[in-house]
Every structure is written in structure tokens, then in C-alpha cells.
Amino acid sequence: MRVSVGSGNPVKIAAVEDALADVPGIAVESVDVDSGVPEQPRGRAETIEGAETRARRALDAGAYDLGVGVEGGVADLASRPGLYLIMWAAATDGERTARGAGPTIRLPESMAEPVREGRELGPVVDEVLGTENAGEGSGAAGLLTGEAIDRQSSLAHAVAAALGPFVTPHYDR
Template structure:
């Protein structure tokens, strides 16, 4: 199975490859595609839309059996105070679409204020942690959990949920 993941970020490719490790013959390639949403998606709806757009755009970009889109965003979560880092994945073969989410991680208020004021989370985290390209390393997930999870693991969880309809017979 030839799989394209709609990003050149190595973390997203590695997470997809890891989620599909048990699928015989699966090969994963990075494909640069547009998300069609803002650089910093805000809310579940925009984040899911970005993941779905990326997955569809992968299929349009080449000869892939499955397109995977991953999108990170921030959202207010009903019933919980604060702003949360969220992750969504979508998988499509052109006919069906599967979706899966990663963990929700509450942002410290000092970071949430900056994101609400219009800054993107990645550069804010780079600034707070005094590193470059945290999104291609541990990610905010690693920093926010004391390295209990990392960005690849969080994204792998989302991809695993999204590919469910393509790797099991439990979905109709």
C-alpha cells in the first residue's frame, strides 16, 4: 500500500509510518500539500478541516492508495477551562474518510495568552523553550508533559484512529 502523508515535517511522516508498521507492504512518503486553513488553526472544526484537506490533496498530488493528513491546532474544550493543544488526522482512499484525534493538552496560561493574541504555537514554544523548530523535535506535547509523550507519539495516536476503517473490518 502506497501512502502519502500531507507534510514534509519528518515527525508527521515518522508518526504515520509508525502507525502503519503492522500493515504489510505499507510504504509512506512525504508530500508537500496545502492545508487550506490558517497557519494556526483555532478550534476543532478548522483543525479537522485542515487534516481532511491535506489527506485529499495528497491523493490529488500522486498515485497513492491512501492519503493521510495531520493538523495541529488549539481549541477551547467544552467543560474544561483553558486553551488546549489538539491534533487531528484524516485518512482517505478517495471514497471513504477516517478521522482520529490525539491527546488534548492544556496550554499554560502564559502561552495561551500569546496564542489567543495571534501568535502561532510553534514559534511561541520555540521562544519559551529557547530552541529552534520544536515542532520537528519533541513538540509542544513533549514539553507540556515532561517528556511522558512526544509529538510523534501524539500524532501516531491520531493517525492510528484515522486509519481504523482501512486496517480492520469493524467499520462498514
């Protein structure tokens, strides 16, 4: 089975490879596509839309059996204080689309405030924590959890959840 990942980001590609590691006969390829949403998606709906758009565009980019899109965003949660990092993935075979989420992690106010003002999370994380290209490494997820989890493993869980209908017999076809 040929699977396309709608991103050139090595962390997102590795997350898809991790999620499919135990499935035999899989070839994962990267297809750099536009998400159709802002660089910093805001809210669940926009983050999910970005993942779905990436998945569709990745599938349409060639002779693939499955397209996968991964998107990170930020969201306020109803009746809960703070701004949260959220992660969503989508998978499609052209007929069905499935979605899955990764961890939701509250951002410290030192990061949340500049993001609320319109800045992207990645550069804010680097500025506040003194890192460089955190999104290409452990990401905000790793840095904010003391490396208990990292960006790749967080995204791999979202991808695995989205892939469920395509790799198990437990869903209606």
C-alpha cells in the same frame, strides 16, 4: 499499498510510518501540500478541516491508495478553562474519509495568551521555553508532559485512529 502523507514535516511523516509499522506491504511517501487553513488552526472544526484537506490533496497528488493528513491546532473547550493543544488526523481512499484525534493538552497561560492574541504556537513554545524548532522535535506535547509523550507519538495515535477503517475489518465498507 502506497500511502501519501500530506506534509513535508519529518515528525508527521514518521508518525504515519509508526502508525502503519505493523501493516505489511505499505510504502509511505511524503507529498508537501497546503492545508487550506491558517498556519495556526483554531478550534476542532478548523483543525479537522486542515487534516482532511491535507489527506485529499495528498491522495490526489499521484497514484496513491490512501492519503493521510495530520494537523495540530488549539481550541477552547466548552465549560473548561484554558486553551488546549489538539491533534487530528484524517485518511481517505477517495470514497471514504475517516478521522482520529490525539491527546488534548492544556497550554500554560504563558503560551495560551500570545496564541489567543494571534501568534502561532510553535514560535511561542520556543520563546517561552527557550527551545529552538520544538515542532521538529518533541513538540509542545513532549515539553508539556515532561517527555511522557512527544509530538510524534501523539500524532501517531491520531493517525492510527483515523486508519482504523482502512486497516481492520470492523467498519462498514
